[in-house]
Every structure is written in structure tokens, then in C-alpha cells.
Amino acid sequence: MDEKKILFSAIQPSGILTIGNYLGALRNFKKLQDDYNGVFAVADLHTLTVKQDPAILRKNTYELTALYLACGIDPEKSVLFAQSHVSAHTELAWILNTICYPGELSRMTQFKDKSQKHEDNINMGLMDYPVLMAADILLYQTELVPIGADQKQHLELARDLAIRFNNRFGETFKVPEGYIGKTAARVMSLAEPERKMSKSDANLNAFISMDDDPDTVLRKFKRAVTDSDDKICYSPEKPGISNLLTIYCAFTDKTFEQAEAEFAGKGYGDFKMAVGRAVAEKIEPIRQEKNRLLGDKAYLDEVLKNGAERAERLAYRTLNKVYKKVGLVLRKRG
Ligand code: TYM
Numbered sequence: 378m379d380e381k382k383i384l385f386s387a388i389q390p391s392g393i394l395t396i397g398n399y400l401g402a403l404r405n406f407k408k409l410q411d412d413y414n415g416v417f418a419v420a421d422l423h424t425l426t427v428k429q430d431p432a433i434l435r436k437n438t439y440e441l442t443a444l445y446l447a448c449g450i451d452p453e454k455s456v457l458f459a460q461s462h463v464s465a466h467t468e469l470a471w472i473l474n475t476i477c478y479p480g481e482l483s484r485m486t487q488f489k490d491k492s493q494k495h496e497d498n499i500n501m502g503l504m505d506y507p508v509l510m511a512a513d514i515l516l517y518q519t520e521l522v523p524i525g526a527d528q529k530q531h532l533e534l535a536r537d538l539a540i541r542f543n544n545r546f547g548e549t550f551k552v553p554e555g556y557i558g559k560t561a562a563r564v565m566s567l568a569e570p571e572r573k574m575s576k577s578d579a580n581l582n583a584f585i586s587m588d589d590d591p592d593t594v595l596r597k598f599k600r601a602v603t604d605s606d607d608k609i610c611y612s613p614e615k616p617g618i619s620n621l622l623t624i625y626c627a628f629t630d631k632t633f634e635q636a637e638a639e640f641a642g643k644g645y646g647d648f649k650m651a652v653g654r655a656v657a658e659k660i661e662p663i664r665q666e667k668n669r670l671l672g673d674k675a676y677l678d679e680v681l682k683n684g685a686e687r688a689e690r691l692a693y694r695t696l697n698k699v700y701k702k703v704g705l706v707l708r709k710r711g
Pocket of ligand 1: 388389423564
């Protein structure tokens with residue numbers, strides 16, 4: 378890899394991905410991959426922290442690999458791989474566990490939310506999740522981590538652990554910065570705009586999946602919750618319309634002012650249809666390309682294989698340094 382700075386991010390292969398994942402993360406990966414050395418993972422080990430059907434998890438790993446590619450991640454430019462293919466991730470997570478305190482993990486918002494949602498399966502992995510995420514990031518000497526706003530707290534922990542390790546054992550890790558887009562870093566539910574749009578929502582009308590066809594997209598936007606008056610403007614008192622405006626502007630690259638002017642005097646019905654059309658126009662080619670790629674498993678396997686080899690080389694450089702710093706005897710080879 379050349380001298381550009383490293384950018385790392387990952388997504389869980391936990392089934393449906395929404396336009397929240399796209400706007401908060403994927404589209405920024407594509408934007409940034411020319412200016413950075415991009416390293417992108419399918420975070421399959423993270424997904425195991427909630428119960429999975431093994432066959433579906435395997436299928437979802439291919440789905441997400443294909444989606445990364447369909448969204449414009451170029452496997453020649455960037456490294457695209459499955460987290461479980463590079464064992465340095467879990468190895469570094471173990472070391473980081475020894476400098477992380479339970480209190481830091483038990484107060485994480487996502488841990489609290491998921492513990493409530495999966496009451497019957499509050500496992501150690503769920504709690505340790507942010508430490509594995511810190512290992513993902515720190516292994517690559519990452520400078521920039523593009524994420525949605527919901528992952529900010531986890532990134533803070535990665536920074537804290539890097540600083541703590543460096544203070545204790547000497548300069549080892551780069552301290553990463555987050556890249557959280559100015560707009561659409563937190564896309565909200567179409568049914569309850571006070572809540573984050575989430576793929577695990579039981580109400581299928583609450584989110585737009587990257588797999589929704591244009592008719593479904595339009596139908597869901599038609600049903601989207603709006604607010605009591607009929608003015609189309611961005612305001613904290615109008616969470617429904619503000620969320621729709623955010624989505625519209627993110628998909629059309631327009632400013633709020635431009636969009637407000639465009640819809641001045643128009644009704645909610647027209648506006649919701651325009652948002653639906655803008656979204657469908659952008660995601661339909663992605664959906665089709667993803668489905669085409671899914672027909673070529675051999676190609677996807679090849680991408681993951683090459684990605685893992687390149688990721689491994691980078692990751693072990695850092696891991697060896699860490700092992701040496703903490704006092705482990707390095708294995709002699711050959
Ligand atoms: P995950 O798989 O839940 O989500 C992937 C990315 O999508 C963003 N996102 C959103 N952005 C805006 N609006 C929304 N409604 C929305 N929902 C999700 C997330 O912020 C994320 O950027 N722990 C991570 C995966 C991970 C990771 C990492 C990320 C594992 N290791 C290392 C960065 C660096 C997660 O569960 O994301």
C-alpha cells in the first residue's frame with residue numbers, strides 16, 4: 378500500500394441493511410476511498426453476539442460483500458475482507474481486554490439497548506463487543522473511521538484504549554479520528570421519527586431496506602409519518618418532515634434551503650412521493666448490481682481471499698509490535 382493514510386470501517390452482516398447504513402456509512406466509504414487507503418471489513422464475529430442461524434449468517438456475509446462492491450468499493454484500491462479471516466482481530470482484542478475495565482463496557486448505550494432487546498442472551502461477547510471493535514480499528518494504524526452517530530461512543534473507547542496502551546507500553550497505536558457525516562449521520566425511523574432507523578425494527582414500514590424494489594420504496598414513503606401542520610421545512614419540532622428532508626437532501630445532494638424552496642406550497646403527499654423517487658432512483662441500480670454479483674460466488678470468494686491476505690499482512694505488523702511491547706516471546710518460524 379502507498380503512503381496514504383488508513384481509513385477503516387466495518388458493517389455487521391446481520392441481514393437487511395437500510396438506507397441508514399448507506400447514508401451514515403457506505404456512501405462515505407466510496408467518497409473517501411480515493412484519498413485514503415481504505416480497509417473495509419464484514420464484521421461477522423460481531424454478529425455472533427446475538428443469536429444467528431448459521432446458514433443465514435453465511436449467506437449474509439456474501440450479501441454484504443456484494444453490497445460493498447455494488448456501492449462502489451473497488452477491491453483493487455481498497456482492502457475488503459471478512460473479519461473472521463484475519464485472526465489478529467481476536468488476538469488483539471484479548472490484549473486490549475487486559476487494559477479495559479468492565480465499567481467502561483457496561484455503561485455503553487448499545488450494550489444497554491441490546492441487553493434489553495435480547496434479555497435471554499446477555500452474553501460476554503455482547504459486553505465485549507466494543508473491545509473487538511477497538512481491535513479492528515487499531516490493528517491497521519487507522520487515522521479515520523467513517524461511522525454513523527450511533528457508533529461514536531465505541532470509537533471513543535477505541536481512542537481511550539489506544540492512548541492507555543501507548544502510555545503504558547510506549548507509542549504503538551495511532552489514535553483514530555471519527556468521520557461522522559454532517560448530514561444523515563442518524564437517519565430516523567419512518568414510523569417513529571424519534572427513534573433511529575434500524576434493520577431490527579419489527580415494523581417493516583419503519584425502514585427502507587437496500588433490497589427494497591422501487592414500488593416498495595414508494596409505498597413505504599407514502600406511509601411515512603409526518604407532522605400535524607403541512608409546511609415542508611426543517612425544524613426540531615417537526616421530526617417526521619425533518620427526517621424526510623434529510624433523506625431527500627442526502628440522496629439528491631441538495632441543501633435544505635433548496636429543497637424547502639422546491640416544495641414551498643406543495644402538500645405532504647407530493648413531497649413524500651418525490652423523496653421516494655429520489656431514493657428509489659439511487660438504490661435500484663445498487664440492488665441490481667448486488668444481485669448480479671451474488672450470482673458469482675467464485676468472484677466474491679476471490680475478493681475475500683485477496684482482501685484477507687492484504688489485511689493480514691498489515692494486521693500482523695501491528696500485532697507483533699504489541700506482543701513484543703507487552704513481553705510475549707515472539708514465535709520463531711522456519
Ligand atoms: P452496524 O453494522 O450496526 O452499522 C453499520 C454502519 O451504519 C451506521 N448506521 C447508521 N447511520 C445513520 N443512520 C442510521 N439509522 C444508521 N444505522 C446504522 C452505523 O453507525 C455504522 O457506521 N459496530 C459496528 C460495526 C463495526 C465497526 C468496526 C465499525 C465493527 N467493527 C470498526 C467501525 C469500525 C456496527 O455494528 O455497525
